[in-house]
Amino acid sequence: MASGSSGPESSRSFFSYYGRNAQRLEMVVAPEELEFFAQQELVTVVPNFSLDGSASLPCIGGNFGPFQPNMPTDVPLWMATMLHNRKKCRIQPPGWMNAEHLQGVYDEEKRSSTSFQPLPFYYLEVAQSLFRENPTDTFGAxxxxxxxxxxxxxxxxxxxxxxxxxxxxxNADTIKLNNLAAAECNLIRLLFKGSLDHFYELTKNDKAWKEASLASVSLSEPF
Incomplete structure (x- = not known):
């Protein structure tokens, strides 16, 4: 069982899908970029402060609030971590990060070898962010x-x-991988990008070969 500490070990990126050679891979989207995108995901916070009565906080992504002590409200992940770091709120764990629910997801994942259980698209990145922000305060040790x-x-x-x-x-005309998350799609993109680039080069060479063959045939024909 993992330790319940909130030090560097608990915040390390154990969600890496890219192995030890991650730095050498030319990824279209870096794991850090995926985590940045995930900052717009909504999470629930319980504020311990008031903000102008019933006023909401206007942001580019919308209006969030109102903020009243002990009144849960949904905010983007980046705002939740900012308020939490300033000791202005308590972050409520997302419903899908319930141990009983995750155990059920794990059991179903093992039971089926051909399907993936539905999880939030940025579930790895959201979990990574929440684990970095004093996780024992949010989840308990x-x-x-x-x-x-x-x-x-x-x-x-x-x-x-x-x-x-x-x-x-x-051996298949199509491949069906439903319910993949952002990091998982990013992993597949690495393989498919290389494969498609190789297929394009083969197709281009094949087209050039056919054109050269047609030109050779036309030149060999008598006038």
């Missing part, structure tokens, strides 16, 4: 360790199914 271990187990099962599914691409 014991709850944090259990949830962290379950998410890592789910990640590994899904990664294995992705690998197994991609090995069968050569």
């Amino acid at each position: 014991e709850g944090f360790g259990k949830i962290r271990d379950l998410l890592e187990a789910i990640r590994k099962v899904r990664y294995h199914k992705i690998e197994s599914g991609l090995r069968k691409v050569e």
Whole structure:
């Protein structure tokens, strides 16, 4: 079971899908960019302050609030972490980050070798951000360790199914991978990008060869 500490070990990026050679991969979208995109995901906070009575806070992404002590409200992840760091709120764990729910997801992932359970598109990035912000305060020491271990187990099962599914691409006209998350799509993009680039080069060479063949035939014909 993972430790419930909130130090560097708890905030390390254990959600890496890219292995030890991540720095050498030319990824279209970097893991840090995915985490940036995930900052717009809504989470629930319980403020301990008031903001001009019933006024909302206007932002580019919309109006958020009102902020009243002990009154839950939904805000973007970036705002939640900012308020939490200033000790202005308590972050409520998202419903899908419940240990019992994640255990059910893990069991279903293991039961089916051809399908993926529905999870938020940025579930890995949201979890990574919340785990970085004093996770024992949000999840409790014991709850944090259990949830962290379950998410890592789910990640590994899904990664294995992705690998197994991609090995069968050569024998199928289409490949169906529903309910993939952002990091998982990013992983597949690496393979498909290289494969499509290679296919394009082969197609281009084949077209040039056919044109050269037609030109050779036309020149050999008598006038």
